[in-house]
Amino acid sequence: MRRIDGAIARAWLATAVEEARAGLAEGGVPIGAALYGADGALLGRGRNRRVQDGDPSTHAETAAFRAAGRQRSYRGTTMVTTLSPCWYCSGLVRQFGISRVVVGESVTFHGGHDWLAEHGVEVVVLDDPECVAMMREFVARRPELWHEDIGE
Amino acid sequence: MRRIDGAIARAWLATAVEEARAGLAEGGVPIGAALYGADGALLGRGRNRRVQDGDPSTHAETAAFRAAGRQRSYRGTTMVTTLSPCWYCSGLVRQFGISRVVVGESVTFHGGHDWLAEHGVEVVVLDDPECVAMMREFVARRPELWHEDIGE
Numbered sequence: 001m002r003r004i005d006g007a008i009a010r011a012w013l014a015t016a017v018e019e020a021r022a023g024l025a026e027g028g029v030p031i032g033a034a035l036y037g038a039d040g041a042l043l044g045r046g047r048n049r050r051v052q053d054g055d056p057s058t059h060a061e062t063a064a065f066r067a068a069g070r071q072r073s074y075r076g077t078t079m080v081t082t083l084s085p086c087w088y089c090s091g092l093v094r095q096f097g098i099s100r101v102v103v104g105e106s107v108t109f110h111g112g113h114d115w116l117a118e119h120g121v122e123v124v125v126l127d128d129p130e131c132v133a134m135m136r137e138f139v140a141r142r143p144e145l146w147h148e149d150i151g152e
Numbered sequence: 153m154r155r156i157d158g159a160i161a162r163a164w165l166a167t168a169v170e171e172a173r174a175g176l177a178e179g180g181v182p183i184g185a186a187l188y189g190a191d192g193a194l195l196g197r198g199r200n201r202r203v204q205d206g207d208p209s210t211h212a213e214t215a216a217f218r219a220a221g222r223q224r225s226y227r228g229t230t231m232v233t234t235l236s237p238c239w240y241c242s243g244l245v246r247q248f249g250i251s252r253v254v255v256g257e258s259v260t261f262h263g264g265h266d267w268l269a270e271h272g273v274e275v276v277v278l279d280d281p282e283c284v285a286m287m288r289e290f291v292a293r294r295p296e297l298w299h300e301d302i303g304e
Contacts (some may be wrong), residue, residue: 050222057209057218057244066209070202074303091243091264092209096303112243151226151248 004078009102009124012036013131015045016104017140019060020082020134023047029149030134031083033060035068035098038076044068049150059088059149063088065096074098084111086150094119104131108139109150156230161254161276164188164232165283167197168256171212172234172286175199181301182286183235185212187220187250196220211301213241214282216274217248226250236263236282238302246271256283260291261302 011036019032029048037043046063049055058066061081071077074096077086082104085093090112093101100122103113107127117123139146164186171184181200189195196274198215201207210218213233223229226248231237234256237245242264245253252274255265259279269275 054222055218056220056222056248060225062214064208066207068208069299070206070208072300087243088240089240089243091241091246094243095239096208125261148222148224 001056003122004100004102004124008040008044008127009080010128012078013082013102013104013126013128015042016060016080016082016129017128017134019045019047019064020131023049023052023060024134024138026052029145030138031060031081033079033081035064036080038079038099043071043077048149056149059086059089061092062086065092072149078102083135084109084113084125085116086111088089090116093121100124104128105135106137106142107132118133155274156252156254156276159247161232161278162280163254164230165234165254165278165280166249167194168212168234169280171197171199171216172283173227175201175204176286176290178204180204181297182290183212183233185216185231185233187216188230188232189277190251192198195223195229198239200301203297208301211238211241212233213237213244217244220275222241224270230254232256234280235262236277237268238263242266245273256280259284260287 005109015034016032024030028051044067049058078100080102084106167186168184176182180203187196195217201210230252232254236258
């Protein structure tokens with residue numbers, strides 16, 4: 001697998017940011033994600049749905065993974081997420097052998113992406129200012145919802 | 153938190169086994185789980201739904217977790233599962249601070265339960281013969297489905 005081009009990573013992040021913004025507009029936790037195939041095709045996209053569906057199991061990454069449906073292999077796929085993946089979503093990436101993770105930002109929350117890198121996943125952290133601003137504003141405004149979403 | 157009584161662990165496992173059997177009868181992956189509260193009340197139960205819903209994100213543990221709905225805290229809760237939790241489901245337990253995991257068996261598959269024990273989760277492995285037999289028979293009969301379910 002070739003290392004991902006920065007312009008492609010940012011273009012893919014835009015899909016995840018759209019999902020996060022839609023979640024914010026719905027009153028939800030503003031985290032979005034998208035799963036891209038080895039050929040660059042979008043396989044699935046989604047957002048955190050804790051508030052919208054009353055469903056604590058739907059984080060952005062698991063929503064994108066579900067939307068992609070059943071796949072025989074995740075070799076060469078890329079999970080793009082606006083925020084560093086929590087242990088739950090990092091476990092998803094490791095278990096299914098997703099090859100690469102593009103992280104919008106890891107400033108407001110530092111999840112399991114170092115652990116993924118140690119286990120052979122290509123991890124790209126973009127430190128995107130819009131992702132940082134969106135989460136920072138959300139955490140300041142709805143701290144109880146944010147802490148609920150990460151089990152703290 | 154007191155260590156769990158063996159008779160209680162086995163009684164709770166029976167709920168997870170019922171879910172696994174129901175999944176088997178539906179043509180699905182026969183893994184079941186249940187989440188119990190600190191007071192011993194059943195919070196949620198569920199089974200793997202890869203085949204039934206075409207949904208790769210619904211493992212038994214995530215199904216039970218979803219069925220329990222939004223919870224402010226998982227302190228004192230117990231996740232009971234017929235099979236050693238994969239990395240995805242182990243990540244769920246760690247992220248949300250689920251206090252205890254009761255594992256029906258870890259003979260046919262050894263997931264992340266040692267990692268959870270290292271991170272302070274009370275782990276009880278029961279080596280239940282019915283759980284072993286159910287998975288062994290399933291893996292022999294549907295190896296491609298089993299490998300798909302764990303991303304191998």
